[in-house]
Amino acid sequence: MFNNLADVMDKYKFSASDIYNTDETECTTVPISAAVVTGKEKKQVDSITSAERGELVTVVDTMSAIGSVVPPLFIFQRATPCQGLSDSL
Numbered sequence: 745m746f747n748n749l750a751d752v753m754d755k756y757k758f759s760a761s762d763i764y765n766t767d768e769t770e771c772t773t774v775p776i777s778a779a780v781v782t783g784k785e786k787k788q789v790d791s792i793t794s795a796e797r798g799e800l801v802t803v804v805d806t807m808s809a810i811g812s813v814v815p816p817l818f819i820f821q822r823a824t825p826c827q828g829l830s831d832s833l
Contacts, residue, residue, distance in 0.1 A: 774798030
């Protein structure tokens with residue numbers, strides 16, 4: 745692989761500003777709740793949590809070899825296909 749990379753770099757003369765690295769990761773829209781600590785006298789413990797299940801969002805980060813950054817790209821799952829859009833295609 746590195747022989748091919750060296751051949752391409754020599755042939756096209758790429759600079760560091762032309763080389764980008766892209767990374768993809770997934771994160772959830774609902775954070776994990778922290779532990780709740782309360783005193784002994786308290787009968788009811790209040791907690792702020794969401795009952796809904798989190799949706800996975802794909803985040804794509806891109807950075808060049810010299811440190812310039814492309815703004816992150818967030819990819820959300822499609823909820824339902826549009827009826828009218830699929831009929832027109």
